[in-house]
Amino acid sequence: MTAATQTLTGRPAWKALEQHFQSIREAHLRTLFAEDPKRGERFALEDVGLYFDYSKNRITEETLKLLLQLANETGLRRRIDAMFRGDKINVTENRAVLHVALRAPRGESILVDGENVVPNVHAVLDKMAAFSDRVRSGEWKGHTGKRIRNVINIGIGGSDLGPVMAYEALRHYSERGLAFRFVSNVDGTDFAEAVHDLDPAETLFIVSSKTFTTLETMTNAHSARDWSLQGLGGDSRAVAKHFVAVSTNSAKVSEFGIDTANMFEFWDWVGGRYSMDSAIGLSTMIAIGPDNFRDLLTGFHEMDEHFRTAPFERNLPVLMGLLVIWYSGFFRAETIAVLPYEQYLKRFPAYLQQLTMESNGKHVTLDGTVVDYPTGPIYWGEPGTNGQHSFYQLIHQGTRLIPCDFIGFVHTLNPLGRHHDMLLANVFAQAEALAFGKTAEQVKAEGTPDSLVPHRVFQGNRPSNTIIVEKLTPNTLGKLIALYEHSVFTQGAIWNIDSFDQWGVELGKVLAQRIIPELEAKTEPKLEHDSSTSSLILRYRQLKEKTS
Numbered sequence: 339m340t341a342a343t344q345t346l347t348g349r350p351a352w353k354a355l356e357q358h359f360q361s362i363r364e365a366h367l368r369t370l371f372a373e374d375p376k377r378g379e380r381f382a383l384e385d386v387g388l389y390f391d392y393s394k395n396r397i398t399e400e401t402l403k404l405l406l407q408l409a410n411e412t413g414l415r416r417r418i419d420a421m422f423r424g425d426k427i428n429v430t431e432n433r434a435v436l437h438v439a440l441r442a443p444r445g446e447s448i449l450v451d452g453e454n455v456v457p458n459v460h461a462v463l464d465k466m467a468a469f470s471d472r473v474r475s476g477e478w479k480g481h482t483g484k485r486i487r488n489v490i491n492i493g494i495g496g497s498d499l500g501p502v503m504a505y506e507a508l509r510h511y512s513e514r515g516l517a518f519r520f521v522s523n524v525d526g527t528d529f530a531e532a533v534h535d536l537d538p539a540e541t542l543f544i545v546s547s548k549t550f551t552t553l554e555t556m557t558n559a560h561s562a563r564d565w566s567l568q569g570l571g572g573d574s575r576a577v578a579k580h581f582v583a584v585s586t587n588s589a590k591v592s593e594f595g596i597d598t599a600n601m602f603e604f605w606d607w608v609g610g611r612y613s614m615d616s617a618i619g620l621s622t623m624i625a626i627g628p629d630n631f632r633d634l635l636t637g638f639h640e641m642d643e644h645f646r647t648a649p650f651e652r653n654l655p656v657l658m659g660l661l662v663i664w665y666s667g668f669f670r671a672e673t674i675a676v677l678p679y680e681q682y683l684k685r686f687p688a689y690l691q692q693l694t695m696e697s698n699g700k701h702v703t704l705d706g707t708v709v710d711y712p713t714g715p716i717y718w719g720e721p722g723t724n725g726q727h728s729f730y731q732l733i734h735q736g737t738r739l740i741p742c743d744f745i746g747f748v749h750t751l752n753p754l755g756r757h758h759d760m761l762l763a764n765v766f767a768q769a770e771a772l773a774f775g776k777t778a779e780q781v782k783a784e785g786t787p788d789s790l791v792p793h794r795v796f797q798g799n800r801p802s803n804t805i806i807v808e809k810l811t812p813n814t815l816g817k818l819i820a821l822y823e824h825s826v827f828t829q830g831a832i833w834n835i836d837s838f839d840q841w842g843v844e845l846g847k848v849l850a851q852r853i854i855p856e857l858e859a860k861t862e863p864k865l866e867h868d869s870s871t872s873s874l875i876l877r878y879r880q881l882k883e884k885t886s
């Protein structure tokens with residue numbers, strides 16, 4: 339077996355980690371900290387404006403050494419270089435993976451099939467900037483001559499989650515004279531609620547779809563067109579003033595009736611969940627303005643450069659990714675909680691769910707072999723402190739190990755009395771409580787009745803990372819997103835999976851297409867599903883008929 343085809347669990351570093359795990363699995367963070375008074379500084383790293391404290395992890399120098407060895411044995415460096423070079427590392431779709439080119443400065447060169455893609459990236463950014471300025475200034479008018487007051491992004495998955503998250507995250511920087519809404523679900527309620535109080539004459543739709551064929555998006559886009567035309571007297575010329583598109587598919591865009599002059603392009607080497615900094619970010623740019631959008635891209639790029647050049651032992655995404663490998667592969671942790679102590683980041687965990695789970699929820703390696711180790715964990719989370727009053731109980735005292743990422747900012751964008759110190763005190767207190775807990779002796783010493791002692795014991799030894807950033811800005815948001823993107827890359831490279839395809843979303847889509855006509859048929863359709871699915875379809879048809 340060559341080094342490249344060696345299975346992960348057969349690698350020397352993996353075997354050494356298995357052995358090492360036996361010696362460290364019971365070690366308590368209390369002991370690790372007591373033995374090394376400088377641990378909190380030693381296992382911390384500051385770069386590109388992010389402070390990353392990973393000392394409250396169940397690791398030693400030896401763990402790190404072996405994880406870094408694993409990164410080397412699995413060819414992480416080679417994989418990083420291949421991505422940045424534009425190699426077709428998305429092997430199942432035979433595509434380059436070049437979201438890093440979306441934030442490459444003007445003048446850089448990144449080749450795809452021999453063509454430098456960076457000039458095209460900047461041409462689209464310039465076109466987006468000109469359009470954004472026109473909408474923001476009121477120069478872009480609707481069909482009746484009114485200025486645009488509402489911008490609605492229609493998209494789903496990668497064409498929705500990034501724009502929603504970025505709008506919420508950067509709301510502080512947004513143009514408050516414009517309202518932004520996002521429609522994704524094929525459930526008509528999503529569209530109906532988004533437009534119920536809006537005037538079509540003041541509403542601009544951005545139809546965001548890489549393929550321009552996605553069922554949900556195209557259904558919503560057609561409903562939006564009907565709603566617009568109905569409200570604007572039925573003149574189809576109104577579409578040109580109230581609809582723009584973000585897509586790779588110009589033929590489908592014109593077929594829909596959108597002038598391709600108002601289409602913002604991106605490319606097949608941008609994966610949906612890695613596309614929020616492409617033209618898919620048009621709503622973000624209109625909200626925060628082109629200068630802030632460029633700051634966002636600069637933040638992404640700074641993290642890209644850090645990931646590409648920093649030695650692995652000082653490389654933030656690499657260390658973060660290796661810790662995920664450690665907990666999922668050895669402690670068998672099933673989930674990871676992301677806990678931003680920043681209200682503006684309320685949609686960040688939801689965004690990360692797609693980034694992490696669509697990327698690394700794979701059960702076969704690049705060559706199709708079924709893995710014999712766990713791959714992508716479940717990511718979830720809520721902003722603090724709200725989560726503390728709901729699910730943190732399980733993280734503190736439940737039976738599962740849930741590594742946590744705490745994210746906090748030194749400066750708030752909304753200074754208000756003592757709020758921010760209280761917020762940050764909670765970040766530090768939670769990480770401290772999780773790591774060190776409270777022993778039975780401590781609980782007893784507080785005068786707790788014996789019968790309650792076990793209930794009030796905190797075992798501790800629950801690991802976390804703490805990421806501290808100076809302030810939430812477009813720039814730091816870009817860095818945080820890129821940090822997770824490259825952590826996901828690191829994990830996928832070591833697991834030897836394709837982090838850039840998503841075949842798992844296909845089957846359900848195909849089956850739904852088959853079922854739609856069965857639900858709508860006027861005459862009883864011949865159902866050839868399993869007995870459960872057929873009965874459900876039948877029941878729906880009968881009840882629909884009876885109660886309509």
Ligand code: G6Q
Binds near residue numbers: 496612
């Ligand atoms: C993301 C996925 C997926 C995609 C949506 C929307 O990586 O590919 O979430 O973004 O299915 O696809 P379209 O942009 O083509 O409508």
